[in-house]
Amino acid sequence: AQIIAEVSRTFNEFLLLPNRTRTDCSAATVNLRTPLVRHIAGEAPAIELRSPFTSAIMQAVSTPDLAIALARNGGLSFLHHNQPIGDQAAAVRRVKNFKAGFVTSDTNVRPDDSLSLLAEVMRRTGHSTAAVTHDGTATGRLLGLVTSRDFHPRRHDLDGPVSGRMTTITDLAHAGPDITLSEANARLWDERLDCLPVLDSEGHLQHLVFRSDYTDNKRFPDQLVDAAKRLRVGAGVNTHDYRERVPALLEAGVDALCFDSSDGYSDWQAQALSWVKKHYPEVPVGGGNVVDGEAFTFLAEAGADFVKVGVGGGSICITRDQKGIGRGQASAVLDVAAARDAFRERTGAYVPICSDGGLVHDYHVALALAMGADFVMMGRYFARFDQAAGAKLPTRDGFVKEYWGEGSNRARNWQRYGQGGGQGLVFEEGVDGYVPYAGGLDEGLALTVAKLKTTMVSCGSTTVPEFRSTARLTLVSEQSFQESHANVTLRDTPGTVS
Ligand code: MZP
Numbered sequence: 001a002q003i004i005a006e007v008s009r010t011f012n013e014f015l016l017l018p019n020r021t022r023t024d025c026s027a028a029t030v031n032l033r034t035p036l037v038r039h040i041a042g043e044a045p046a047i048e049l050r051s052p053f054t055s056a057i058m059q060a061v062s063t064p065d066l067a068i069a070l071a072r073n074g075g076l077s078f079l080h081h082n083q084p085i086g087d088q089a090a091a092v093r094r095v096k097n098f099k100a101g102f103v104t105s106d107t108n109v110r111p112d113d114s115l116s117l118l119a120e121v122m123r124r125t126g127h128s129t130a131a132v133t134h135d136g137t138a139t140g141r142l143l144g145l146v147t148s149r150d151f152h153p154r155r156h157d158l159d160g161p162v163s164g165r166m167t168t169i170t171d172l173a174h175a176g177p178d179i180t181l182s183e184a185n186a187r188l189w190d191e192r193l194d195c196l197p198v199l200d201s202e203g204h205l206q207h208l209v210f211r212s213d214y215t216d217n218k219r220f221p222d223q224l225v226d227a228a229k230r231l232r233v234g235a236g237v238n239t240h241d242y243r244e245r246v247p248a249l250l251e252a253g254v255d256a257l258c259f260d261s262s263d264g265y266s267d268w269q270a271q272a273l274s275w276v277k278k279h280y281p282e283v284p285v286g287g288g289n290v291v292d293g294e295a296f297t298f299l300a301e302a303g304a305d306f307v308k309v310g311v312g313g314g315s316i317c318i319t320r321d322q323k324g325i326g327r328g329q330a331s332a333v334l335d336v337a338a339a340r341d342a343f344r345e346r347t348g349a350y351v352p353i354c355s356d357g358g359l360v361h362d363y364h365v366a367l368a369l370a371m372g373a374d375f376v377m378m379g380r381y382f383a384r385f386d387q388a389a390g391a392k393l394p395t396r397d398g399f400v401k402e403y404w405g406e407g408s409n410r411a412r413n414w415q416r417y418g419q420g421g422g423q424g425l426v427f428e429e430g431v432d433g434y435v436p437y438a439g440g441l442d443e444g445l446a447l448t449v450a451k452l453k454t455t456m457v458s459c460g461s462t463t464v465p466e467f468r469s470t471a472r473l474t475l476v477s478e479q480s481f482q483e484s485h486a487n488v489t490l491r492d493t494p495g496t497v498s
Helices: 064-072 085-096 111-125 183-191 242-252 267-279 293-302 319-323 327-346 362-370 439-460 463-470 477-481
Strands: 014-017 051-053 077-078 102-109 129-133 142-148 195-199 203-212 234-237 254-261 285-290 305-308 353-356 375-378 390-397 398-404 432-436 472-475
Touching: 014 267, 014 362, 051 064, 064 077, 064 085, 064 439, 077 085, 085 242, 102 327, 111 398, 234 242, 242 254, 242 267, 267 285, 267 293, 285 293, 285 353, 293 305, 293 327, 305 327, 327 353, 327 362, 327 390, 362 439
Parallel strands: 051 077, 051 375, 077 234, 129 195, 234 254, 254 285, 285 305, 305 353, 353 375
Antiparallel strands: 014 472, 102 203, 129 142, 195 203, 390 398, 398 432
């Protein structure tokens, strides 16, 4: 056997050193955009994530509800394939048919008509206030506010001078669902406005962004319904029934596929990737999981548009106990990232990598990105939210949610865990358990994103690629790991101070 000299390391063994933070580097200026799929290095990818989060291809995690919530927050879910093809396709359709938030007009509503059209939308939907922007450029101008009840913008609500119903909004980008707002405008948007119309440079209404969910198109004037923006969704596939599953998912409107295997370094996966690329060359399809550069290159050469990294690190995973297979997640990501960069140098193609599983603390997301991941995939994290599949159960101290592995007897996902060719699991590679309940995805993810941005600011970075290239990591000793935690008796520790 060959012994790899390097020790297999995981995230807990590393910390980031702060870099110099420039004055223009703040949470408001951090941009978390990251590529999802293969592209020519230096060019824009066909699909980007607004936020580097994907949810695990697991029964307990990626429901259509979770996919909708995550897509609306800039990430992407991969709906699980451990279900009949028709059911998975129906789940894809549920996400794609969700029209909340966006109604797009392609009918060139004249600027003069915009206000009256908005008033009509507001009347029908019960919205009370709306803002009208003149254009979608970075210096979009707020033309007016339409209100159906008292709405008095306070000066500090708005970035620009307020004069009657006219003011200036800065930093309002026109990017469809990817609208970004300056901090002040985001606050205004959160607190006061119900509806944000986006107009093109000639003042034609392009689409309306609503805060609440509106699936009933009847509420909108006809001019605004036929071309609603649709949320993105991914789906897991396996190397057994892909010839039937892939076309059904595509028919349902899926945006990206991912071959899902606990060990993706196999001829079966290379053959399946090649089949998809031959029959559907335009369809983004990822592969995995792998833990070293050699396996990454194998899948990238077979056509994978992204590669997932991680074997044995998942919170519900016992593959390492059962089979002695795996690698510390930090070592795996560092090795695969180096191979991705070498592949880019050699071929000119950038194939993003995803750090999948084993992210226990929020700061592990930052570590994964610093070590080279383009985005992360998480199971335990998302299983805690309302939108995940597990039942919410009361305990003495609050609530928990069920969370079980795909290799557990509960899921019996034999397509993911090839154990000798036959159908069925010979032994378990995952467990069935509980995770603390964490409420809704919107609030939970917002907190994680806030921490990620703050970490990036401390490291002097405003973009994921900049963070990756400038981050400095240090190994921590057992003693310094202890030092990282609070070293006082906590106030709410029972039986300490009366
Ligand atoms: P985590 O976020 O809960 O730590 O890990 C989720 C990841 O664990 C999944 O994306 C998948 O790669 C992996 N997984 C899913 N089921 C099992 C299992 O039963 C597993 N062993 O390891």
